[in-house]
Amino acid sequence: MIDTPAQVESRPTAPSVPAPEVPRQPRPERHPEEGTPDPVFRVKDLSFYYGPHQALRDVSIDIGAHEITAFIGPSGCGKTTFIRCLNRMNDLIPGARVEGEIDFEGRPLYGADIRAIDIRRRIGMVFQKPNPFPKSIYDNIALTPRRNGVKKSELDGLVEESLRRASLWDEVKDKLQQSAFSLSGGQQQRLCIARAIAVRPDVILMDEPCSALDPVATFRIEELMAELKGDYTIVIVTHNMQQAARVSDRTAFFTVDVSDQGRVGVLVEIGETSNIFTSPEDQRTEDYITGRFG
Amino acid sequence: MTARRIRNAAFWSACTLAFLCVAAPALSVLISVFHQALPALGWSLLLKRTNGIGIQNAILGTLVMLLGVLILAGGVGVAAGIYLAEFATGRHERLLRFFSEILAGMPAIVIGYIGYITMVVQFHWGFSLAAAVISLSILVLPYVVKTTEVALRQVPTFLREASAGLGLDSTTTVWRILIPPALPGIVSGLIVALAISTGELAPLLFTAGFSDQNPSLALVHHQVPYLTGVIFTDLALPGARAHATSAAAGAVTLILLIILIAVGRLVSRGARRATARMTI
Ligand SMILES: Nc1ncnc2c1ncn2[C@@H]1O[C@H](COP(=O)(O)OP(=O)(O)O)[C@@H](O)[C@H]1O
Numbered sequence A: 001m002i003d004t005p006a007q008v009e010s011r012p013t014a015p016s017v018p019a020p021e022v023p024r025q026p027r028p029e030r031h032p033e034e035g036t037p038d039p040v041f042r043v044k045d046l047s048f049y050y051g052p053h054q055a056l057r058d059v060s061i062d063i064g065a066h067e068i069t070a071f072i073g074p075s076g077c078g079k080t081t082f083i084r085c086l087n088r089m090n091d092l093i094p095g096a097r098v099e100g101e102i103d104f105e106g107r108p109l110y111g112a113d114i115r116a117i118d119i120r121r122r123i124g125m126v127f128q129k130p131n132p133f134p135k136s137i138y139d140n141i142a143l144t145p146r147r148n149g150v151k152k153s154e155l156d157g158l159v160e161e162s163l164r165r166a167s168l169w170d171e172v173k174d175k176l177q178q179s180a181f182s183l184s185g186g187q188q189q190r191l192c193i194a195r196a197i198a199v200r201p202d203v204i205l206m207d208e209p210c211s212a213l214d215p216v217a218t219f220r221i222e223e224l225m226a227e228l229k230g231d232y233t234i235v236i237v238t239h240n241m242q243q244a245a246r247v248s249d250r251t252a253f254f255t256v257d258v259s260d261q262g263r264v265g266v267l268v269e270i271g272e273t274s275n276i277f278t279s280p281e282d283q284r285t286e287d288y289i290t291g292r293f294g
Numbered sequence B: 001m002t003a004r005r006i007r008n009a010a011f012w013s014a015c016t017l018a019f020l021c022v023a024a025p026a027l028s029v030l031i032s033v034f035h036q037a038l039p040a041l042g043w044s045l046l047l048k049r050t051n052g053i054g055i056q057n058a059i060l061g062t063l064v065m066l067l068g069v070l071i072l073a074g075g076v077g078v079a080a081g082i083y084l085a086e087f088a089t090g091r092h093e094r095l096l097r098f099f100s101e102i103l104a105g106m107p108a109i110v111i112g113y114i115g116y117i118t119m120v121v122q123f124h125w126g127f128s129l130a131a132a133v134i135s136l137s138i139l140v141l142p143y144v145v146k147t148t149e150v151a152l153r154q155v156p157t158f159l160r161e162a163s164a165g166l167g168l169d170s171t172t173t174v175w176r177i178l179i180p181p182a183l184p185g186i187v188s189g190l191i192v193a194l195a196i197s198t199g200e201l202a203p204l205l206f207t208a209g210f211s212d213q214n215p216s217l218a219l220v221h222h223q224v225p226y227l228t229g230v231i232f233t234d235l236a237l238p239g240a241r242a243h244a245t246s247a248a249a250g251a252v253t254l255i256l257l258i259i260l261i262a263v264g265r266l267v268s269r270g271a272r273r274a275t276a277r278m279t280i
């Protein structure tokens, strides 16, 4: 259910401290053989074009609530393009065009009455390269809630809660007024996760969030994802198959389909992560995960 | 080996020559202006008006005009620069760029003349602050637009994406995220605009008029005295006294310019620091 814009603006903010530990929606019972019972996203026959160039063809996927869904596949197969369709970031690219349907919580994501900025408040995004604002650690987190009307008296609590959830609080609590650029790359990325959490989204999209980080920082982010999945639906793009295997519940494999019409990204299969990595249905998936391709 | 030495020597002589070509005229202007101004230099310059032996009214007039340019050309130019850098696409963008380029190539005297025909005559404003400020603003507008646009384009795209990804609207993105790191660049553009306005005569000849009285803030029907006007008119008057006053006005203009350039330096140093901080 997507609130109308007016309702979104006036949505009361939950009490800020302590962090609400209970998920907002009851966790759906999962029956692997039934696929995803209560999908947050239902994508049907999605095709995507950058001007004349088709980047994705006929992608159909369901993404379940409170799961981690991983997208893997060779570079250039459209993983970034696809994840950016899910929060309408691609609206910003001139000449880009979406065909097909994406339902978000039962309503068309690209519906005429739906504003992209309302969508992006409910579906947060973490990028490949950490991209904190050139501001203090505190302001990086507080800026968006402040603009969204969170009361001044609640901001301190919200900042602390968000930093705690991103397991960054202990490292930065004594230097909240310092520049975000004084942090290490891994800390910056967790700051960006905290910044997304502070908007109180339902979904967090992560596009190769660890590709610029060292193994230790990567491990901390993976731990964090496991903690966050109780409260958020998480979608992650990764080029690291071990990472997909470690963190995700379901894995989608994309590849590039080469034909006379050119190179276009397609979804090969999606399934339980354990199945995809042990007994994939498609030969192309098997070739990729066993390293014979890509 | 010798060929390289000769090439080297030739290169360094060319560099030295180029340096002298730039430095010598600037120095000679500075020295000759201050030398000629010497007899007139003194506190009376600041305390008396042009009907006495000072240029107080001209200094104040120039400062008032600079304030006007800052508000008008600053406001319109920064807004247009933001629009070009962040929002304009297709036909609007091309059209705005086209007009901005036409303005940039327009001779100052033509701008003054058009200002005279329209504002001074047609609108019955007479020689006035409004006519002068608008003419000067039209002259410097392209600089402000261009520097604002360039400063914004230098802000890395990842900040725009971060902002959009949080669901911040475009107004917030521009004012809270993009303008702060671009501010030093924008400000140094404004300072260049003010420096140009300080030294220009042509657009004011037809629009400002002159007055021995201190300027009022009245927009129309009141003539405005200004420094380059003193330089120009007193130089044409007979007598050593007038010539010294002319040179003194020139010296004050130069001092104002040097102050503006120094402020611009400080600001752009701040800009470099800010961008250095932003690259991780
Ligand atoms: N902004 C863009 N404009 C045009 N083509 C693009 C753009 N972004 C990506 N592409 C193209 O779309 C295809 C998929 O890219 P991308 O989604 O980035 O793949 P991945 O993230 O899987 O590496 C590539 O062929 C790429 O060149």
Ligand SMILES: [Mg+2]
Binding pocket: A079, A080, A081
């Ligand atoms: Mg990518």
